[in-house]
Amino acid sequence: MYSKKVVDRFSNPKNSGEMKDADAIGEEGNPRCGDVMKIYLKVENEKIIDVKFQTYGCIAAIACSDALCELAKGKTITEAKKIKSQDILNELGKLPPIKIHCSILGMEALQNVIKNYETKKAKNN
Amino acid sequence: MKTYLDSGASTKVDPKILEKMKPYFTQKYGNASSGHSWGQEAKHAMEDARETIAKSIRAKPEEIIFTSGGTESNNFALKSTAFTNREKGNHIITTKIDHDCVLHSCKWLEKQGFKITYLNVDENGFVKTDELQNAITKKTILFSAIHGNNEIGTIQNLKELTKISHEHDVYFHTDACQSYTKTKLDVKEQDLDMATINAHKLNGPKGVGALYIKTGTEIDAWQHGGGHERGMRSSTENIHGIVGFGEAVRIAMKPEHVERMTKLRDNLIKGVLEIPNVELNGPTGNKRLCNNTNFCFQGIEGEALGGYLDLKEIASSTGSACSSHTLEPSHVITAIGRTPEQANSSVRITLSRFTTQEEINYLLQELPGIVTKLRRISPLSKVVDYVLKKSS
Numbered sequence: 001m002y003s004k005k006v007v008d009r010f011s012n013p014k015n016s017g018e019m020k021d022a023d024a025i026g027e028e029g030n031p032r033c034g035d036v037m038k039i040y041l042k043v044e045n046e047k048i049i050d051v052k053f054q055t056y057g058c059i060a061a062i063a064c065s066d067a068l069c070e071l072a073k074g075k076t077i078t079e080a081k082k083i084k085s086q087d088i089l090n091e092l093g094k095l096p097p098i099k100i101h102c103s104i105l106g107m108e109a110l111q112n113v114i115k116n117y118e119t120k121k122a123k124n125n
Numbered sequence: 126m127k128t129y130l131d132s133g134a135s136t137k138v139d140p141k142i143l144e145k146m147k148p149y150f151t152q153k154y155g156n157a158s159s160g161h162s163w164g165q166e167a168k169h170a171m172e173d174a175r176e177t178i179a180k181s182i183r184a185k186p187e188e189i190i191f192t193s194g195g196t197e198s199n200n201f202a203l204k205s206t207a208f209t210n211r212e213k214g215n216h217i218i219t220t221k222i223d224h225d226c227v228l229h230s231c232k233w234l235e236k237q238g239f240k241i242t243y244l245n246v247d248e249n250g251f252v253k254t255d256e257l258q259n260a261i262t263k264k265t266i267l268f269s270a271i272h273g274n275n276e277i278g279t280i281q282n283l284k285e286l287t288k289i290s291h292e293h294d295v296y297f298h299t300d301a302c303q304s305y306t307k308t309k310l311d312v313k314e315q316d317l318d319m320a321t322i323n324a325h326k327l328n329g330p331k332g333v334g335a336l337y338i339k340t341g342t343e344i345d346a347w348q349h350g351g352g353h354e355r356g357m358r359s360s361t362e363n364i365h366g367i368v369g370f371g372e373a374v375r376i377a378m379k380p381e382h383v384e385r386m387t388k389l390r391d392n393l394i395k396g397v398l399e400i401p402n403v404e405l406n407g408p409t410g411n412k413r414l415c416n417n418t419n420f421c422f423q424g425i426e427g428e429a430l431g432g433y434l435d436l437k438e439i440a441s442s443t444g445s446a447c448s449s450h451t452l453e454p455s456h457v458i459t460a461i462g463r464t465p466e467q468a469n470s471s472v473r474i475t476l477s478r479f480t481t482q483e484e485i486n487y488l489l490q491e492l493p494g495i496v497t498k499l500r501r502i503s504p505l506s507k508v509v510d511y512v513l514k515k516s517s
Binding site: 013 | 454502
């Protein structure tokens with residue numbers, strides 16, 4: 001059902017866990033639908049230096065979260081905003097059609113955390 | 126260690142049963158409708174199996190109609206009873222925890238103009254008899270209720286349900302796919318009009334089942350053709366499958382299997398409930414199928430837990446929204462009053478007569494670590510802890 005890349009990311013996520021000193025936190029999804037993604041960002045000079053996730057969700061949701069973190073890490077905020085669900089899918093090889101929504105959720109979770117970061121920054125300025 | 130704990134989905138064919146089936150592929154391959162010796166040998170084997178199965182539920186052999194499995198038998202019972210009795214009425218009752226093949230047959234019947242009532246169940250999955258009483262109208266023709274629930278193992282009190290049905294002249298059908306040979310199914314004592322059974326849940330082959338139809342029940346054939354099964358279900362009989370079914374029943378009826386599975390099930394439940402924030406879905410004791418367990422692991426999505434178990438070569442199944450065909454949380458687990466979140470966090474672990482204590486031990490050894498790992502990466506686990514503390 002799942003590609004090797006998906007199973008590898010699911011079984012050994014490199015970017016999972018809580019980030020205590022995050023600069024921004026964003027959450028997307030609903031446990032009723034089976035997926036909640038929480039993304040933590042650490043930003044320095046407008047560059048994402050660390051990303052972590054906590055996800056309640058299926059194999060695909062966890063794999064998408066981990067791939068998303070990998071994609072966003074090292075990018076500037078402006079670059080990270082451009083990450084699309086297709087980029088997450090490309091990172092994972094492929095997903096069963098019924099699980100494509102997990103990659104969209106990933107993209108939305110990232111956009112959400114960036115929005116929170118920018119709102120916080122605007123307030124501080 | 127390869128550990129198959131999804132026997133509620135299907136079981137391995139017992140090698141002894143396979144041996145009995147083998148000659149009917151390459152040597153005794155006649156069509157049971159043929160008059161020659163090949164045909165008669167096939168027919169004889171089929172009638173032997175029919176007798177074994179009939180005897181196991183105290184039915185007459187002619188009351189057993191072989192089908193392609195549980196789904197076909199349930200479709201047959203529901204749809205054909207509906208159309209055969211439509212002069213009498215257009216109302217059918219079932220439960221919210223019946224299998225999809227019953228519920229989707231009912232949805233289809235609604236499109237054909239029938240009215241369906243879907244009964245609620247209590248927090249352990251038992252039909253509320255007062256609700257059944259209230260649901261029956263003069264137009265009710267059939268009540269169909271699952272005997273042993275496939276997800277949460279609840280065993281309905283059939284005698285009570287048939288009594289109410291028959292007081293109002295309503296036919297009673299039960300889907301006994303999960304319960305057959307695992308708890309009493311006695312068409313006389315339980316006064317059943319129809320019962321669906323199959324082979325692959327009891328270490329027999331896939332693709333064969335039966336519908337028990339009590340003599341005198343008003344139900345026409347649903348599948349038409351050459352007049353097999355006394356005209357009730359046309360199609361060349363699946364002789365090797367039927368032989369396997371008969372043998373599976375003969376072996377499964379030995380009471381020691383149920384005793385063994387019950388003991389293993391209770392050891393499993395005890396072990397899993399030692400993990401914090403885990404709840405059992407469904408009843409305990411002899412009102413639960415001897416081979417069924419189902420747990421809600423708070424803060425963890427069921428498919429993810431099943432995925433980690435699979436990496437350890439342990440097979441389980443999930444009632445979660447993320448199960449392969451649909452994105453809806455289990456209709457059974459939500460029907461017993463759990464939230465969609467809890468349903469999405471539920472995992473079913475089911476045994477067969479081949480399951481060993483070593484396999485249970487292996488599961489219990491691997492499970493706590495997986496739960497901890499998944500809770501660590503779950504954004505919900507803290508919320509769950511908080512809610513629990515607040516309510517206790």
